[in-house]
Amino acid sequence: MHGRVPKGSHAYHVVAAVFDSASGARVADAAVKAQVSGIGLSGIKKYLDRMEIANTTSYGGFFDLPGRDLYTIRLTIERPVSRNRLIWNSSTTIGASHGSLACDLLRPVASKIFAARVSGATAASIGTAMEPDHRSWAPSSIVLATAGVTLIGTGFYFLLLRPPLLPEDIRYMALPPAQFDPRLELWLTHVFRVMGDYVLATGVLIVTLAVTSFRQHSTPAAIGALIGGAASIGWMAVVNFLIDSDFKWVLLAMALLWAASLVLFWVEKPNARAFLIIATDRHNCRGADAGRGKS
Incomplete structure (x- = not known):
C-alpha cells in the first residue's frame, strides 16, 4: 500500500472515505488532496492514493509529523462530475510520547468517526464541516x-x-x-x-x-x-x-x-460526505478508539 511503509516513529497514515450523502454509496472517482500543517507552517500537501480494500474505496497516504504540535488537517475533494471543490478542515494535537501519539491523534477524530455534510451543516460533535472552496465561483x-x-x-x-x-x-x-x-x-x-x-x-x-x-x-x-x-x-x-x-x-x-x-x-448543491480516520502504523490505542483507528 502506497509503495512501502515509511521508516521512523512519526509516520502517520491519513485515510479518508467519501460518501454520497443522498445514496450513501462510496465515492470512488474523487481526487482527494490532504494538507497537514503545524502552527505557523504551510505543511505537507499531497494527493491521497486510492485504496481498494474488501471491495470498498478509500483514500490514504503517509505523513511525517514530528514533535508535539497542533496540526491542521485540510482535505480538498474534487469529483469529475461536479464543479464544486469541497474543503474540510480539522485541528488535532499530537502527543510527545510514543505511547500517546496515536491516542492523542485518534481520540478527537476516529473515536467519533467524523461525518461532515458538505451542505454546510456542522459535524456531530467536532464543530467543523466540509464546505465548497470559497475561492471558486459557481x-x-x-x-x-x-x-x-x-x-x-x-x-x-x-x-x-x-x-x-x-x-x-x-x-x-x-x-x-x-x-x-x-x-x-x-x-x-x-x-x-x-x-x-x-x-x-x-x-x-x-x-x-x-x-x-x-x-x-x-x-x-x-x-x-x-x-x-x-x-x-x-x-x-x-x-x-x-x-x-x-x-x-x-x-x-x-x-x-x-x-x-x-x-x-x-x-x-454538494452531495458528499467525508469520513476521516487517522492512525499511526507504529502505535495502537487500546479500547474502542484503537478499534476504529487502525489502518
Whole structure:
C-alpha cells in the first residue's frame, strides 16, 4: 500500500472515505488532496492514493509529523462530475510520547468517526464541516450577483433619471395633465427617490450575499435570497403586469435572473460526505478508539 511503509516513529497514515450523502454509496472517482500543517507552517500537501480494500474505496497516504504540535488537517475533494471543490478542515494535537501519539491523534477524530455534510451543516460533535472552496465561483453566485447589479442600476434610474410622471402613469390615471395638482410632481419626486434608495440598497445587499454566504452554498443564504427576491423584484414584476406597465417585460427578465440563481443553487448543491480516520502504523490505542483507528 502506497509503495512501502515509511521508516521512523512519526509516520502517520491519513485515510479518508467519501460518501454520497443522498445514496450513501462510496465515492470512488474523487481526487482527494490532504494538507497537514503545524502552527505557523504551510505543511505537507499531497494527493491521497486510492485504496481498494474488501471491495470498498478509500483514500490514504503517509505523513511525517514530528514533535508535539497542533496540526491542521485540510482535505480538498474534487469529483469529475461536479464543479464544486469541497474543503474540510480539522485541528488535532499530537502527543510527545510514543505511547500517546496515536491516542492523542485518534481520540478527537476516529473515536467519533467524523461525518461532515458538505451542505454546510456542522459535524456531530467536532464543530467543523466540509464546505465548497470559497475561492471558486459557481454559476449560481455569478447569476445572483448579476441580478443584484441590475437592481443597483434600477435604483440609480429611480434616483437620477425617472421623471415624476411617465406616459404610462398619465394613461393609467386617465386624466388630462392640466388637472394634476402642481405639488403632485414634487411629492412623486421624493417618493421615487426614496424608492430608488431602497432598490439600490437591496441590490448592494444581494451582490454582497452572492459573493459571501450564497457563494459558500449556505442554505440560510439561499432562503434569504428567496424571500428577499420574492418581496422585491418578484412582486415588482407582478405589479407591473397588473398595471400593464411598459417596463413589465424588463422587470420579468430581472425576476427570472434572480429565480435562475436559486435553481442553479440547488442543482449545484454538494452531495458528499467525508469520513476521516487517522492512525499511526507504529502505535495502537487500546479500547474502542484503537478499534476504529487502525489502518
